[in-house]
Amino acid sequence: MKDTHLAERVDTMTQLKISARHVNVHYGETHAVKDVSVDIDANSVTAFIGPSGCGKSTFLRCLNRMNDTIDTCRVSGGIRIDDEDIHDRKVDPVQLRAKVGMVFQKPNPFPKSIHDNVAYGPKIHGLARTRAETSGIVEDALRKAALWDEVKDRLDAPGTGLSGGQQQRLCIARAIATAPDVLLMDEPCSALDPVATAQIEELIDDLRQSYCVVIVTHSMQQAARISRKTAFFHLGSLVEFGETDRIFTSPEDPRTENYITGRIG
Numbered sequence: 583m584k585d586t587h588l589a590e591r592v593d594t595m596t597q598l599k600i601s602a603r604h605v606n607v608h609y610g611e612t613h614a615v616k617d618v619s620v621d622i623d624a625n626s627v628t629a630f631i632g633p634s635g636c637g638k639s640t641f642l643r644c645l646n647r648m649n650d651t652i653d654t655c656r657v658s659g660g661i662r663i664d665d666e667d668i669h670d671r672k673v674d675p676v677q678l679r680a681k682v683g684m685v686f687q688k689p690n691p692f693p694k695s696i697h698d699n700v701a702y703g704p705k706i707h708g709l710a711r712t713r714a715e716t717s718g719i720v721e722d723a724l725r726k727a728a729l730w731d732e733v734k735d736r737l738d739a740p741g742t743g744l745s746g747g748q749q750q751r752l753c754i755a756r757a758i759a760t761a762p763d764v765l766l767m768d769e770p771c772s773a774l775d776p777v778a779t780a781q782i783e784e785l786i787d788d789l790r791q792s793y794c795v796v797i798v799t800h801s802m803q804q805a806a807r808i809s810r811k812t813a814f815f816h817l818g819s820l821v822e823f824g825e826t827d828r829i830f831t832s833p834e835d836p837r838t839e840n841y842i843t844g845r846i847g
């Protein structure tokens with residue numbers, strides 16, 4: 583009996599990727615994220631949902647210290663990834679962002695070729711020393727982003743010339759190319775049509791096997807389709823967090839229920 587408990591505990595421990603404790607974020611006088619604590623699993627998709635302005639994106643940006651780049655923004659509390667404090671003095675935020683990649687709402691390829699968009703990160707992080715190594719990383723990342731077959735014959739063409747959905751997959755390939763463990767996605771499908779959205783959702787489902795994916799979405803249907811756990815935010819607070827199926831079928835907090843039934847938000 584004891585052994586079973588231990589096995590369960592070890593299993594739980596090995597699955598934990600990100601642990602946030604009492605995270606608060608202020609922009610000047612605005613208290614955007616209020617005392618948020620949450621544990622996020624490895625190799626899993628976790629969705630952040632909630633009405634506009636509830637702090638989902640702000641909290642997401644805490645996970646790779648992207649808020650450090652905003653002058654008025656103050657973050658307090660603890661965030662550990664693989665049990666390492668991401669605010670420790672020895673953590674270089676640029677390295678952290680390579681390990682915790684980010685994909686934004688609007689596809690934002692660099693004004694460079696498809697190849698160079700993906701090669702850029704590995705080059706600046708010293709992951710590729712030779713042309714052959716770079717090509718290998720580019721191909722691997724484009725394959726993982728389910729884009730290789732569509733672009734392999736035109737790697738020198740500009741990334742900005744691709745369709746919206748292809749551009750977003752290029753941005754995912756760019757994030758993957760620096761060998762991250764975590765992929766943060768801030769409404770990655772909101773600028774895409776339903777076909778491109780379905781392709782990205784399918785891709786996220788594949789990526790889950792190798793990465794910890796955290797996605798902010800306005801679409802509850804999307805959260806229900808792709809995530810294993812869901813966090814519902816409201817007015818800066820994390821109101822409820824748990825298995826996605828449970829959150830959508832039997833939420834514990836009336837605010838969650840009001841949101842998923844369309845009464846707020």
Ligand SMILES: Nc1ncnc2c1ncn2[C@@H]1O[C@H](COP(=O)(O)OP(=O)(O)OP(=O)(O)O)[C@@H](O)[C@H]1O
Binds near residue numbers: 609612654
């Ligand atoms: N750069 C910023 N400077 C000042 N205030 C900001 C900034 N970014 C966000 N805020 C404020 O912080 C609060 C949370 O915003 P945030 O963008 O995190 O919410 P959200 O839930 O992601 O919203 P949405 O779904 O509309 O993107 C809001 O009141 C917003 O106005």
